[in-house]
Amino acid sequence: MGATLAVAPCDWSTIRIFRNAASSRSQIKMTTMEQEPRSMSVSLRRRLTALAALAMLGGLAAGYRSSLISVTLVVDGESRQVRTHQDTVGSFLLDTGLTLYAEDIVEPGLDQSLRPGMTVRVVCARPVLIQADGRTRLVRTHAVTPDQVLSEAGLSLAPHDRVVVESSPAGDDSLLHVRVIRAVPITVHEDGRAFAFYTTASTVGGALREAGLTLYLADRVEPGLGQPLSSGMHIYVERSQPVAVRVDGRTIRTRTHRDLVGHVLADLGIVLTGQDYTHPPLDATLNGDLTIEVVRVYERFLIQQDPIPFDVVWQPDPDLELDQRRLIQEGAAGVLERRLRVRYENGQEVSRTVENEYVAVPPTTKVIGYGTRIVVRQLETAEGTVEYWRVIRMLATSYSASTAGTPRTSSYYGRTRLGWPMRYGIVAVDPRLIPLRTQVYVPGYGVGVAGDTGGAIKGRRIDLGYDDDNLALWYRWVDVYLLTPVPPVDQINYIIGQ
Known part of the structure; x- marks a missing residue:
């Protein structure tokens, strides 16, 4: 102001x-000469x-x-x-x-x-049109401020009144228009609390804006925002609460007066179908700035085929020489079909359940024939002719009593598995492959007897025994000949692994 x-x-x-x-407003009288010569003509007298x-x-x-x-x-x-x-x-x-x-x-x-x-x-004096208290009057003044103009006009202002100075509505720049807007007291009730203030706004919405209240579209205001204000009016504001909904890959942020999750989704037109669910559940109560997640669920049925391994059966063949093999029947894997229920939540697989399974194609057993016919042969060696009934390709190493790994303080130091004193000519074998006490011939070593075993001697391994004073180191593949006599049938391992 x-x-x-x-x-x-x-x-x-x-x-x-x-x-x-004076010539235009006065009448001038002119007197004529009392005497005129009679001889003067009338025209001359006029001139x-x-x-x-x-x-x-x-x-x-x-x-x-x-x-x-x-x-x-x-x-x-x-x-x-x-x-x-x-x-x-x-x-x-x-x-x-x-x-x-x-x-x-x-x-x-x-x-x-x-x-x-x-x-x-x-x-x-400046003409001023004053509009106040329902009256309009024209005054002329030399005052330079609105307060002075109003004071000269006998108008007083309350602390919250507002004065608006405008040009004349008629467009006359010399005429000023001074409006006095009287403040009225109102009370606003918001979320259980009330506060009163004076306002010069003309509507409910304007008053709330003056009070600094931010309103959201979902908030409820009674009377309506466009209603005119009156002195002593009570305005009720019912606040909506914020809520976010994550659904179908997007997030919807809104406000609501609803109390339950399900009601919020219904207002937004979000429909749950099938096994869809929400977190929190539909009957959960809204509390604070809540985020509702809608989980879309769908299931698919898949047919999964898995191979069924075939069995291998060894079948003795008396017509086939020992350590010879032949394929009697080729094997084939079978097919196991499973019907799976696959569950997806929001596009991601979360579980698989086997509904049923059956053998669509049974496997075919592989049948291998192995020879059981033993043939005794002779071998000419530097030590003379030897008879053998089997030849096995083996990795040969060597050892002695002091290199066998047994402590000298041990009671069985220098003793073999059969209790024999360790010496040259005793070899360690895997008894599952070569029975103990079997005589063998190893080229480059000579004749030995299977009289010992070892923790590392498994399968196609043979450890050649020496005395401590004549130990020769071995590490190479050799043919090992098993010498006659042929052991009993129950002691022969007909199938030797590779």
């Missing part, structure tokens, strides 16, 4: 200056009369002009020179055609005598 009102100058176009010549009249009028006009005085007229700071015959300030201003109001300031006063070279100052 500390605004300054601009003062518009008077319009010079309204000033009219009249210069009244002489006209000449005399013109001479008199010219003299009067010259005298009138010489009686004009010069005055400086200043209206709202704008100055111009005016010549006049008037003798007072008031008659001078009246002669100019300037319209004056009682609130205008004239210096010197209207009844002051006018003198040549005088300056007459006029300060026009």
Whole structure:
């Protein structure tokens, strides 16, 4: 309300200056000569009369002009020179055609005598249209602030009232429009609390905006936001609560007055089908800034085929020589079909369940025939001819009593598996492949007897025994000949692994 009102100058176009010549307002009487020569013609007399009249009028006009005085007229700071015959300030201003109001300031006063070279100052009052308390009135004032204008008009302002200064609605720039908006007390009830304040707003929505309340589309306001305000009005604001819904790969953020998760989804048009579910559940109560997740569930049935390994059966063949093999029947894997129920949640697989399974194609057993016919042969060696009934390809290593890994303090140090003293000619074997006490012939070593075993001697491994003083180191593949006699059938391992 500390605004300054601009003062518009008077319009010079309204000033009219009249210069009244005596020749135009006075009647001049002219007397004729009492005596005229009778001999003068009528026409001559008329000419002489006209000449005399013109001479008199010219003299009067010259005298009138010489009686004009010069005055400086200043209206709202704008100055111009005016010549006049008037003798007072008031008659001078009246002669100019300037319209004056009682609130205008004239210096010197209207009844002051006018003198040549005088300056007459006029300060026009500004017209102001005041609208307050249901009334509209026009005042003229020299006040420069809205408060001063209202004070001159006898209007007082309460602490919360508002003053609006506008240009004239009619578009007249010289006319100001001052509106006084009276503040009214109202009370707002929000979420169980109430607060009162004064407002100059015209509607409920404007008052809440003045109070700094941010409203959301889902909030409820009673009376409505567009309703006009009245003094002492109570406004009720029921706040909605924020909620977010994650569904179908997107997040919807909204506000609601609903209490249950299911009601929120119904308002949003989100439908659960089949085994769809939500977290929290549909009957859960909303609490605070909640996020609801909608889990879309669907199931698919798949047929899964898995191979069934075939069995391998070894079948003795008396017509086939020992350590020979032949394929009697080729094996083939079978097919096991399973019907699976696959569950997806939000597009991700979460479980697989076997509904049923059956053998679609049974496997075919592989049958291998192995030879059981033993043939005794002879081998010429440096030590003489030997008879053997089997040849096995083996990895040969060597050892002695001191390298066997048995502590010297042990009671069985230097003793073999059969309790024999360790010496050259005793070999360690895997009894599952070569029975103990079997005689063998190893090229480069000679004849030995299977009389010992070892933790590392498994399958196609043979450890050649030496005395400590004649140990020769071995590590190579050799043919090992099993010498006669042929052991009993139950002691022969017909199938030797690779």
